Amino acid sequence: MGRRAGGAAHPRRGVSLSVAIRRRQGDFTLDVAFDAPNGVTVLFGRSGAGKSTVVSAVAGLLRPDAGRIAVNGRRLFDTADATDVPVHRRRAGVVFQEPRLFPHLTVRDNLLYGRRAGRARGDGPLGEVTELLGIGGLLERRTAGLSGGEASRVAIGRALLSEPDFLLMDEPLAALDAARRAEILPYLERLRDGARMPILYVSHNLAEVARLATHLVVLEDGRVARAGEPETLLSDPELVRLFGLREAGAVLRARVEAHAEDGVSELSISGGTLFLPRIDAAPGTPLRVRILAQDVMLATERPRGISALNVLPVTVVALRYGGGPGVTAQLAAGDDRLLARVTRRSAAALGLSPGTRCYAVLKSVAVAPADIGGPGGDAAG
Ligand SMILES: Nc1ncnc2c1ncn2[C@@H]1O[C@H](COP(=O)(O)OP(=O)(O)OP(=O)(O)O)[C@@H](O)[C@H]1O
Numbered sequence: 001m002g003r004r005a006g007g008a009a010h011p012r013r014g015v016s017l018s019v020a021i022r023r024r025q026g027d028f029t030l031d032v033a034f035d036a037p038n039g040v041t042v043l044f045g046r047s048g049a050g051k052s053t054v055v056s057a058v059a060g061l062l063r064p065d066a067g068r069i070a071v072n073g074r075r076l077f078d079t080a081d082a083t084d085v086p087v088h089r090r091r092a093g094v095v096f097q098e099p100r101l102f103p104h105l106t107v108r109d110n111l112l113y114g115r116r117a118g119r120a121r122g123d124g125p126l127g128e129v130t131e132l133l134g135i136g137g138l139l140e141r142r143t144a145g146l147s148g149g150e151a152s153r154v155a156i157g158r159a160l161l162s163e164p165d166f167l168l169m170d171e172p173l174a175a176l177d178a179a180r181r182a183e184i185l186p187y188l189e190r191l192r193d194g195a196r197m198p199i200l201y202v203s204h205n206l207a208e209v210a211r212l213a214t215h216l217v218v219l220e221d222g223r224v225a226r227a228g229e230p231e232t233l234l235s236d237p238e239l240v241r242l243f244g245l246r247e248a249g250a251v252l253r254a255r256v257e258a259h260a261e262d263g264v265s266e267l268s269i270s271g272g273t274l275f276l277p278r279i280d281a282a283p284g285t286p287l288r289v290r291i292l293a294q295d296v297m298l299a300t301e302r303p304r305g306i307s308a309l310n311v312l313p314v315t316v317v318a319l320r321y322g323g324g325p326g327v328t329a330q331l332a333a334g335d336d337r338l339l340a341r342v343t344r345r346s347a348a349a350l351g352l353s354p355g356t357r358c359y360a361v362l363k364s365v366a367v368a369p370a371d372i373g374g375p376g377g378d379a380a381g
Contacts, residue, residue: 017041017166017198021057021067021077030054030064030222036166036198039214039376040188042230043202046242049219051202055170058200059094060087071165071198093159095169099151101143107154108139115161129157132194133187149180153187160195167199173208182370185211189374206247210234210290211373218242235337237320237328240293245326245341249292252336253375256285264309264364271334275309275364279372290371293328293339297361300350310362314338316352327352331360 020033030050034041043051056062058069060076063084069077076085101110111126130136133153143151152172159167173181185208192199192212203209209216213230220242226233233239235250254267254274265279267287274289281287302311314331321327327347331338338360342352350358 017058017069017071017200019054019058019067019069021054021064021069023053023057023062023064025053028053028222030057032217032219032222032224034217034224034227036200036217037215038196038198040192040199040201040212041215041217042209042213043200043217043219044204044206044209045219046204050222051204051219052170053222054219055168055200055202058090059092059168060085060090074165091163091165093162093164093167095152095155095159095167095172097171097174099143099155101146101151101154101158103142103144105143106139107135107141107143107146110143110154111139111157111161113158115163125161125163129160132160132190133157147180148176149183152176152180152184156187156191160191164197166197167195167201169199169201171202171204173203173205178370181208185370185373188212189376192376193374206234206243206249207290207370210249210251210288210371212376214376231337234290235330235339237318237330237339240320240328240339241322245328246294247292248328248339248341249290249295249371250337250339252289252291252333252338254287254289256281256283256287258283269334270336271314271332272312274312274362276367276372277365277369279369286375287372288375289367291338291362291367292371293341295362295366296331296338296340298329298340298342298346298350298352299359299361300356302359303361306361307363308361309364310360312338312360312362314358314360316354316356316358318354319347319352333360 017036022031030053043054045051057064066079075083076090077083133156135153135157138150216230216233217227218225231251240248252269254269257266257268259265263278264275267274312333314333316329317332318330319327325343327342327344329340331340340360
């Protein structure tokens with residue numbers, strides 16, 4: 001495998017999927033350019049923004065009018081010289097919203113089907129993949145009786161066993177309820193942290209973005225509105241209109257410090273300490289924590305006699321006024337950014353403006369367990 005040997009000489013960071021394509025379909029024009037580095041690049045956008053069109057083009061299922069798609073320098077599509085590698089030679093592992101398993105085959109045979117369709121030899125990868133996804137106990141089961149979460153994990157396993165150069169995941173959790181999604185997210189975090197390949201992951205669920213993304217591309221009307229680090233984009237008040245007022249929230253990097261006997265866990269963040277309901281992770285564990293803008297209150301003086309456990313000194317960085325009664329405040333808490341959603345009336349009463357020093361108040365129980373996950377990126381592992 002000379003191709004692999006050549007690739008191994010490059011640092012892991014150099015691995016990426018690069019997409020620059022244009023396509024018209026009816027009234028809609030897709031015109032996007034972005035890179036998906038090693039890790040999980042979430043393609044986020046409202047319904048109709050063009051997410052599935054991008055994935056289909058990268059998979060080779062539909063043809064752009066113009067542009068270039070390459071993975072690790074290997075061109076899959078290029079109108080400059082009419083390169084158009086057929087679907088089965090693109091070495092893409094594709095996972096759709098519905099698992100699309102063969103109902104008459106066992107889990108093992110479904111997984112091996114992926115392997116036979118790919119290039120892998122030997123049994124090694126099967127053990128690794130079933131271990132990664134926690135499906136070792138399901139191997140002899142027929143797929144018809146699997147739960148939605150189990151079937152999704154088998155579909156991901158099948159894609160991985162084809163030993164792809166990259167993964168395309170088009171809303172793989174969208175058909176699952178919140179409990180099943182919560183069950184599968186830790187496996188996706190393990191996949192993100194263990195897989196040495198670009199993963200392009202379509203989602204319009206911000207909780208998933210906050211948990212999984214190492215890179216974020218926000219699509220709007222067929223164009224890239226913004227691309228960059230999820231922490232930066234999720235805490236950008238200008239993007240709240242695309243994220244939705246109720247869903248908007250920042251992601252903080254935190255570290256578990258201690259667990260108190262009364263069930264409260266103590267986490268350090270760059271701007272102080274967070275107290276959250278007990279988190280099942282040992283002291284020292286790095287985590288990312290999503291804090292919704294609507295759960296953060298602001299006070300110009302340190303409140304006393306208040307039940308909320310979290311009172312963080314912050315500085316207002318920016319205020320974003322929309323057309324309605326609300327304002328989104330971007331706050332600096334140490335090196336981290338927080339968002340707070342308050343009314344115009346409160347912002348005026350408190351005299352908020354960029355540079356105002358104040359206190360962000362957060363109820364401990366406002367942070368849902370699903371909004372706390374592994375760190376991803378350089379802190380992973
Ligand atoms: N074959 C087609 N002919 C004309 N228009 C199309 C065709 N396929 C898709 N479109 C349009 O292209 C746009 C982008 O569709 P796409 O499915 O990529 O969006 P999406 O972001 O994946 O949306 P969703 O989240 O709803 O799946 C939509 O306006 C859609 O109606």
